Amino acid sequence: MSVGIRHDDLRRRNRAMVISAVRRASQPSRTEIAATTGLSHSTISTISSDLIAEGILAEAKGSEPVSMKRGRPQVALTLEPRAASIVAVVLSLNSLSAAIIDYAGNTIVEDTRRLVTQRMPAEALIDECIAMIRRLIEGVATSGGPVLRIAIAVQGITDSGSRKLLWSPITRHDDIPFADRLEQEFGVPVTVENDCNMIAEALRWRDPVRYRDDFIAILLSHGIGMGLVIKGELFTGTQSSGAEFGHMIHRPDGALCRCGRRGCIEAYAGNYAIWRNAKLGDENAEPLADLSDDDITALADAARDHDGPEREAFRKAGEAIGFGLGSMFALFDPAPLAFVGVGATAFDLMEPHVLSAIAKTAGGLHSKAISFDTEPNEIPLKREGAMMRALLHVDQEIFAARLGGATPASAGKNVA
Numbered sequence: 001m002s003v004g005i006r007h008d009d010l011r012r013r014n015r016a017m018v019i020s021a022v023r024r025a026s027q028p029s030r031t032e033i034a035a036t037t038g039l040s041h042s043t044i045s046t047i048s049s050d051l052i053a054e055g056i057l058a059e060a061k062g063s064e065p066v067s068m069k070r071g072r073p074q075v076a077l078t079l080e081p082r083a084a085s086i087v088a089v090v091l092s093l094n095s096l097s098a099a100i101i102d103y104a105g106n107t108i109v110e111d112t113r114r115l116v117t118q119r120m121p122a123e124a125l126i127d128e129c130i131a132m133i134r135r136l137i138e139g140v141a142t143s144g145g146p147v148l149r150i151a152i153a154v155q156g157i158t159d160s161g162s163r164k165l166l167w168s169p170i171t172r173h174d175d176i177p178f179a180d181r182l183e184q185e186f187g188v189p190v191t192v193e194n195d196c197n198m199i200a201e202a203l204r205w206r207d208p209v210r211y212r213d214d215f216i217a218i219l220l221s222h223g224i225g226m227g228l229v230i231k232g233e234l235f236t237g238t239q240s241s242g243a244e245f246g247h248m249i250h251r252p253d254g255a256l257c258r259c260g261r262r263g264c265i266e267a268y269a270g271n272y273a274i275w276r277n278a279k280l281g282d283e284n285a286e287p288l289a290d291l292s293d294d295d296i297t298a299l300a301d302a303a304r305d306h307d308g309p310e311r312e313a314f315r316k317a318g319e320a321i322g323f324g325l326g327s328m329f330a331l332f333d334p335a336p337l338a339f340v341g342v343g344a345t346a347f348d349l350m351e352p353h354v355l356s357a358i359a360k361t362a363g364g365l366h367s368k369a370i371s372f373d374t375e376p377n378e379i380p381l382k383r384e385g386a387m388m389r390a391l392l393h394v395d396q397e398i399f400a401a402r403l404g405g406a407t408p409a410s411a412g413k414n415v416a
Contacts, residue, residue: 008403014039016400018047019056022077023395024208027060029074048077056083056103056399079104083399085144086390087133089152090382091125092195093117093170093222094290097379098132100140100147101387103394108144109136118289122173126181133186148394150190151386152178153198155223158241162191166240169223169258191389194241195219197234198385199340199378200227205388206381210373214335216328218245218321220343221378222291223258224266230332246270248327250320255283268320269350271296271343277313278302293342300346311349318350322357325370329363334370340381344374 017037021028025036030044037044051057060076081102089098094117099110111132117125129152137147156168165176179190196219203211213232219225224246228235236242246266247259254263255273267273272287278299303310325337339347351372358364375381 027076196225201385221341318353326361
């Protein structure tokens with residue numbers, strides 16, 4: 001019995017390695033997969049033949065022979081788009097979007113809707129997600145593979161088990177059980193993920209050279225968030241999604257934050273905080289519920305044009321971010337940073353003050369090792385991260401585990 005179990009585990013591991021190699025590469029040959037995985041050519045040939053027969057992989061149409069050496073030409077392998085599909089949902093302040101994505105990572109259909117999230121009951125937020133997903137699934141009922149996974153990237157703190165939203169500035173409600181309700185509706189596994197963690201996940205796939213073992217993604221938007229990768233692993237807490245950088249204290253008893261506490265980094269560097277300092281000059285003023293991207297762009301333009309309260313507001317933001325990072329780098333070595341969101345379009349105004357603040361901390365001893373990059377559009381990254389989290393689950397937990405052509409019960413139902 002134990003021998004059979006070990007054999008199945010080995011087969012599952014090898015299938016997972018082949019699928020992963022195809023997903024990470026651009027149409028690799030079997031020889032290239034062998035070089036990547038260390039598996040023998042005969043093992044890869046057997047596994048790839050099985051995966052093609054099961055409709056998980058396919059031979060790339062029109063692909064050129066990879067090698068000009070003697071022997072059989074190497075045909076490239078690719079993911080079969082119709083093998084499965086997943087749903088990626090992004091829920092942010094006053095915004096809900098969702099997309100159905102095929103197994104190869106192509107978007108089949110998507111939708112976006114503006115909501116007044118802070119005024120909606122918790123049940124209404126869940127219902128809006130269900131209704132949007134249902135509409136999308138019904139719209140592609142005959143054109144996609146079975147939906148096998150749903151991933152929600154949500155602004156706020158999620159539990160470590162990826163089941164619910166613990167707290168978020170987008171709603172006045174806590175402990176919202178998104179995963180349980182959506183699983184009841186659609187009969188497939190659902191995860192609820194912190195949006196900044198999903199930004200970090202997307203960056204790893206977009207640029208695996210820069211964003212590999214250790215890096216930090218910071219969201220500069222209405223709120224301030226962080227996705228932290230340490231030694232190649234996404235950091236999460238034991239109870240929550242972890243890495244709530246925006247709610248580290250910058251100044252005790254300082255500016256009023258959206259979370260209700262005082263002195264948080266976000267209370268100086270969030271879009272609402274920058275606007276408040278520039279327009280009102282009162283750190284005790286109630287944070288605005290929403291700001292447009294145009295509002296922040298206008299503040300940045302004014303700060304670049306002349307000295308005044310706008311420039312001072314961005315200085316304070318950069319200082320708060322810099323001291324926070326310096327404190328982090330006193331615990332962890334400096335790592336590449338990506339600043340994401342509309343606030344990143346004004347990072348030129350904050351960068352000198354970020355570096356100056358870091359240099360004043362113990363974490364700034366190696367400040368020359370710190371490098372910055374910016375990406376102003378946060379929504380695609382959140383969606384890509386949720387997409388990859390869902391697709392990797394399908395790869396490893398469903399298709400790699402499929403033995404003898406059977407689909408495990410955990411694969412879910414074909415709701416498409």
